Amino acid sequence: MIDHAHDLASVRDATDRLLTAVGKLDNASVTESSRLPGWTRGHVLAHLARNADALVNVLAGRPMYVSGEARDADIERDAPRPLDDQLADVRESAARFQATGAAPADWSRTVELRNGVTDSASRVPFRRWIEVELHHVDLGIGYELEDLPAEFTARETGFLADRFTGHPDVPPTRLTDGTHAWRTGREADAPEVTVTGTPADLLGWLAGRREGPALAVTGGALPVLPPL
Numbered sequence: 001m002i003d004h005a006h007d008l009a010s011v012r013d014a015t016d017r018l019l020t021a022v023g024k025l026d027n028a029s030v031t032e033s034s035r036l037p038g039w040t041r042g043h044v045l046a047h048l049a050r051n052a053d054a055l056v057n058v059l060a061g062r063p064m065y066v067s068g069e070a071r072d073a074d075i076e077r078d079a080p081r082p083l084d085d086q087l088a089d090v091r092e093s094a095a096r097f098q099a100t101g102a103a104p105a106d107w108s109r110t111v112e113l114r115n116g117v118t119d120s121a122s123r124v125p126f127r128r129w130i131e132v133e134l135h136h137v138d139l140g141i142g143y144e145l146e147d148l149p150a151e152f153t154a155r156e157t158g159f160l161a162d163r164f165t166g167h168p169d170v171p172p173t174r175l176t177d178g179t180h181a182w183r184t185g186r187e188a189d190a191p192e193v194t195v196t197g198t199p200a201d202l203l204g205w206l207a208g209r210r211e212g213p214a215l216a217v218t219g220g221a222l223p224v225l226p227p228l
Contacts, residue, residue, distance in 0.1 A: 046078035
């Protein structure tokens with residue numbers, strides 16, 4: 001059962017960690033490259049702010065973004081701003097998201113995200129939690145996949161495994177960190193490949209943040225995952 005109130009609290013805590021860490025930077029640091037190709041840290045922060053507002057739109061029944069082009073243009077517009085402006089925008093947009101999440105609502109309803117993707121409203125706070133945690137790592141300022149909360153890492157690994165389940169280009173695969181196990185890839189009676197690694201390495205591979213050299217693979221080669 002998804003607990004949206006718990007996830008909203010987790011989003012708030014993750015956002016506080018990010019704002020504290022980013023607050024130690026300076027204007028020059030914001031213009032430096034992030035770990036995402038073609039994006040500075042300013043791009044990542046601008047995206048986080050605009051994503052919060054986009055998810056407010058989703059919960060309000062409005063289109064997530066006016067268009068893909070408008071989304072990209074907003075990020076490019078906001079990326080060069082100085083640190084104080086970035087911090088204020090992330091903080092204020094996060095507060096708008098929290099206020100929307102605190103309003104009485106039918107959390108069992110279906111909402112629409114980008115590109116026709118639909119989900120339960122109750123999962124939107126978790127989707128925001130994903131954005132905040134993974135993009136904190138993407139900033140490259142000392143917060144690593146190993147620093148993510150254990151609950152988040154396990155849930156996001158399961159979320160991504162579900163995303164690739166049934167994909168024709170991914171072989172039937174068993175994933176395990178030695179404690180938890182997941183299935184993904186094409187449907188089959190038994191997995192063809194087993195991928196074993198630490199929670200951080202498994203998540204990094206599934207989320208496209210690590211190529212997987214630290215993972216142990218039996219039954220074949222490490223599957224090539226399609227873009228998220």
